[in-house]
Amino acid sequence: MIIASIAGPSMDQALQQVTAVSRHADIMEFRLDMIAKAEIGRLLRSTRKPKIATCRPVWEGGGFAGREADRIEILEAASLLGADYVDIEYDAGEAIIRSFMRRRRETRVIVSKHLFSRVPFRVQTVYRQLHATGADVIKFAYRAEDAADIVPAVDFLALARSDHRKAVAIAMDEPGEASRILYRRFGGWATYASSGTGESAAPGQVPAWQLRSLYRAHALTSRTRVFGVIGNPVRQSRGIYVHNAVFQKNGINAVYCRFAVADLGRFMRTVMPLLGGCSVTLPHKERIVRYLDSVDSTARAIGAVNTIFRRAGKLTGTNTDAAAALDAIEEVTDVRGKRLLIIGAGGASRAIAYEALIRGARVLIANRTEARSRRLAEQLGAVHVKMTDVARVPFDILVNATSVGMYPAVSEIPVPEAILAGKVVFDVVYNPPLTRLLRAAKEAGGRIVPGTAMYINQAARQSRLFTRKEPDLRLMRRVFHRQG
Numbered sequence: 001m002i003i004a005s006i007a008g009p010s011m012d013q014a015l016q017q018v019t020a021v022s023r024h025a026d027i028m029e030f031r032l033d034m035i036a037k038a039e040i041g042r043l044l045r046s047t048r049k050p051k052i053a054t055c056r057p058v059w060e061g062g063g064f065a066g067r068e069a070d071r072i073e074i075l076e077a078a079s080l081l082g083a084d085y086v087d088i089e090y091d092a093g094e095a096i097i098r099s100f101m102r103r104r105r106e107t108r109v110i111v112s113k114h115l116f117s118r119v120p121f122r123v124q125t126v127y128r129q130l131h132a133t134g135a136d137v138i139k140f141a142y143r144a145e146d147a148a149d150i151v152p153a154v155d156f157l158a159l160a161r162s163d164h165r166k167a168v169a170i171a172m173d174e175p176g177e178a179s180r181i182l183y184r185r186f187g188g189w190a191t192y193a194s195s196g197t198g199e200s201a202a203p204g205q206v207p208a209w210q211l212r213s214l215y216r217a218h219a220l221t222s223r224t225r226v227f228g229v230i231g232n233p234v235r236q237s238r239g240i241y242v243h244n245a246v247f248q249k250n251g252i253n254a255v256y257c258r259f260a261v262a263d264l265g266r267f268m269r270t271v272m273p274l275l276g277g278c279s280v281t282l283p284h285k286e287r288i289v290r291y292l293d294s295v296d297s298t299a300r301a302i303g304a305v306n307t308i309f310r311r312a313g314k315l316t317g318t319n320t321d322a323a324a325a326l327d328a329i330e331e332v333t334d335v336r337g338k339r340l341l342i343i344g345a346g347g348a349s350r351a352i353a354y355e356a357l358i359r360g361a362r363v364l365i366a367n368r369t370e371a372r373s374r375r376l377a378e379q380l381g382a383v384h385v386k387m388t389d390v391a392r393v394p395f396d397i398l399v400n401a402t403s404v405g406m407y408p409a410v411s412e413i414p415v416p417e418a419i420l421a422g423k424v425v426f427d428v429v430y431n432p433p434l435t436r437l438l439r440a441a442k443e444a445g446g447r448i449v450p451g452t453a454m455y456i457n458q459a460a461r462q463s464r465l466f467t468r469k470e471p472d473l474r475l476m477r478r479v480f481h482r483q484g
C-alpha cells in the first residue's frame with residue numbers, strides 16, 4: 001500500500017494535498033507535528049481512505065517541540081475522532097505504547113523507530129525490539145548514504161515476513177530510494193510517499209504518483225525482476241521513465257530504479273545479487289569490469305561498460321553506447337569511407353571512434369588537452385588533429401563527444417560555426433535536445449543528429465538484453481521527450 005504523508009505546512013495546504021494525492025494513495029498519513037494549527041477532525045473527515053495520525057517529536061526527527069503529555073493527548077484525540085492508525089515511537093516508552101494498545105478496538109497501532117544519525121545498529125536487535133511490542137504494524141527508518149544501505153531494510157522485512165508481521169522498512173535520503181519503491185518485492189506492508197506538493201515529511205520520499213504510475217510499486221511481487229541505473233549522481237537519469245514504460249507496455253513483471261552508488265565494491269557484493277541487470281554511468285563505467293564474470297569484446301576494446309545483464313546467474317558487461325551512436329549517425333549517412341572528426345578524448349570519444357573504425361570510417365580525433373587525444377588516436381589507430389587545426393582539416397561528419405553545450409551552459413559551442421556548412425553534425429549532448437552546435441549546423445545547411453537519438457538507441461539495446469523482447473521505439477522516444 002502507498003501511504004501519502006500530508007505535511008502542510010498550513011491547514012489549507014494539507015487539505016489541497018489530500019485532494020491532489022487521493023487517486024494515488026491507499027492510506028493518508030496526517031503529520032500533525034508539521035501542520036500548523038491542525039484541525040484534527042477536519043483533516044480526518046477530508047478523506048474516506050484509511051488514516052494514520054502521526055505527531056512526531058523533535059527527538060525523533062519530527063516537528064513537535066512541546067510537552068510529551070500534550071503530544072500524547074493530540075494522538076488520543078485523533079484516535080477518538082476516527083484515525084484508523086496511530087503511530088507511536090518505540091522510544092516513547094512501554095507505558096505509552098501499552099496505553100494505545102489497549103485502545104486497539106478504536107485505533108490500530110504502528111510502533112516506529114527512526115535513526116537520523118549514522119549510529120551503528122543491528123537489524124536483528126531493532127526488529128526484536130519492535131516485534132516485542134505486539135503492534136499491528138512495525139516500522140523502521142534510518143538514514144542512507146549509499147545505495148547499498150538498502151540492505152538492512154531488506155533484511156528487516158525478511159525477518160518480519162518469516163514471522164508473518166506487517167512491517168515497513170525504509171532507508172531514507174536519495175541513496176535509499178529503492179527501498180521505498182521495492183517494498184512489496186521484499187514483503188513490506190506499505191511504503192511512505194510525499195504528496196508531490198509542498199513539504200516532504202521525510203528525506204528521500206518519492207511522490208505518490210511516481211510510486212503508482214511510474215514504478216507500479218503497489219503491484220510488484222516477490223517475482224518482480226529488478227533493474228536500474230548505477231552511478232553517482234543518478235538523479236538526472238531518464239532511464240526510469242523509458243525502461244519502466246517499456247516494461248509496462250510489454251507486460252513484463254519488472255521495475256527499473258536509480259541506485260546512487262558511492263562504494264561500488266560494496267554495492268556489487270550486497271545489492272547486485274538482487275538485480276537482473278543494470279545500466280552503468282559515471283563514475284563506474286571502467287571500474288565495474290573487475291566485478292563481472294565476463295566482458296564482451298566491444299566493452300573490453302572500449303575499456304568501459306555501460307550495461308550489465310545476467311544470464312544463467314552470471315554477469316556480463318557490454319557497451320551499447322558505441323553502436324547506438326553510429327546507428328544514429330547512419331540514419332542520416334553511411335560512415336564507410338567518410339572522414340569522421342571527433343571532438344573529445346573521453347569515454348564517449350573512445351566508444352564512438354572504436355565503432356566508427358569498425359564500420360569503415362576514417363577517424364580523426366581532436367581535444368583541448370592535446371596529449372589525451374594524441375594518446376587515444378594512437379591506441380585506436382586513428383588520426384590525431386590539433387584543436388587549433390580543426391578549421392583547416394577536411395571532414396564529412398563532426399561528432400561532439402564532450403559536455404560543451406550541455407545545460408546549463410547552453411550558449412557554448414565546441415568548434416567554430418564557420419566549419420559546419422554542409423556537414424553532418426552529431427552531438428552526444430541531449431540536454432538541451434537542440435544544442436547551439438546543432439542549431440548552428442542546421443542554419444548552415446548541414447544535417448544534424450541529436451544526442452537523443454543515441455540515448456534512445458542505447459536504451460533500446462539495453463532493453464533487449466534485459467527482457468529479450470523488442471521494445472517500442474516510438475514509445476521510448478515519446479516518454480523521453482515528455483520528460484525533457
